[in-house]
Amino acid sequence: MIRRRTLIATALASQAIPRMAWAQSSAFSRPLKIIVPLQAGGSADISTRLIANSLQHRLKQPVIVDNKPGGSFVIGMQALAMAPADGQTLISINTGMLASQVTMKRYDMLKSLALITQYSKTPTLFVVPAQSRFKTFAELIAFAKKKPGKLNFGSLGTGGLEHLWVTMLSRSVGAEFTHIPFKGMPDAITALVQGELDFVPCVMSSALPFVQKGMLRALCVLSDERSAFLPDLASMKEQGVNVPPMEFWSGLAARQGTPLPVIEQLRQEIVKVMAEPDMKLRMDERGATILTSANSDNFSTLLKADWSWMNKVAQDASIRAEIAG
Structure with a gap:
């Protein structure tokens, strides 16, 4: 009886291991896409392409950068909204995008996005x-x-x-x-x-x-x-001036509804990418400091803090967006 139970347990374990391995790898079994809601050649585009290049080597999958400029970031957000919430399509986000949200009110980053991690801060x-x-x-x-x-x-x-x-x-x-x-x-x-x-x-x-x-x-x-x-x-x-700093952060997000384990795996992979020596060299060249989030909640706290002062200024001064996307 004991031997029979041992054989059954071993068989179940052998079936579970492939399922666990599949669950860990299936999130990145297809090419990934990163939407950049800005024109090619700019700072956000260059940083995203650096990350995509390293990420595809780590994941053994192509990582495509897809520029979707226009509409003050709205076109990029719409493209993400049309993609499945499976972690295969990401979007590059930054401080300027949040400012546009505050004054245009045509999308809500905190409600529409599953934040992954900040990856840099530029003074x-x-x-x-x-x-x-x-x-x-x-x-x-x-x-x-x-x-x-x-x-x-x-x-x-x-x-x-x-x-x-x-x-x-x-x-x-x-x-x-x-x-x-x-x-x-x-x-x-x-x-x-x-x-x-x-x-x-x-x-x-x-x-x-x-x-x-x-x-x-x-x-x-x-x-x-x-x-x-x-x-x-x-x-x-x-x-002698004590107001919230104006710092330009950049990060990555997926569509809201993406499974949390996938978000966390993406965060861990991007953190490893940003820790590569060559990445630090390339970011230093642009005056950017690598800064990643310990978890998605930390990134959310950053967005909420910036949104708070931006929203107050926009409301108090009755500012409406007229910026180019």
Whole structure:
């Protein structure tokens, strides 16, 4: 009897092991797709392609990057909504996408997405023309408080991240700035270099080359701490301004309803990808710091915190989105 029970248990175990192995591997038994809701060639697209390249080697499956620009990220979100909630189709998300949600209200990232992980954080520089009279962030703020509306700034459009953040800044410090929207950051940077703008809050990867060439001057990094990429540059907090930082985070998500074990397996794989030495080198080149989420709830907390200040600014200032996708 004992021998018979042992044989039965062994047989059941031998059947269970293949099922467990299948369950662990079946989530990635087909090619994966990552939707980038922006044009090819930009910062988000480049980062996503780096991740896709490493991920396909790890999963032994093709990982396709599918650019779906337009509609201020709406077209990309619609493409994800049409895909099965099985973890085979992901979407690249970022801070600017959240700002668009707040001011457009045409999609809800927290309700529509199963968040996987943040993968990087890029600090933002507060830059002025090289010939600007302002040597510090505090000097610029003091001038703006005395002469409301005299200083202008560029952004990616009404309702975009830069516009929301500067609006929050102006209300916090009692200053007033004139907003000039642009279709793209390269256009805003060009106008700043030529002295047509007084300042631009700009992601480090876009501003740093101009700062290094002496074409722009960085007054501070818009974070609570200094950046390892510019250790001598003071933080916004050191300049006496205490408002939420303007940092550009990037991450990946799947469609809401994707099984939690699949989300967790994807998170673990992406964390391993971001830990590769070559990935750190490539992100360093763009002024980005690798930062992954310990779990999807941590990523959700980040989105909720940013949504909170963005939504308050948009409501208080009655800002509606007019940004290009």
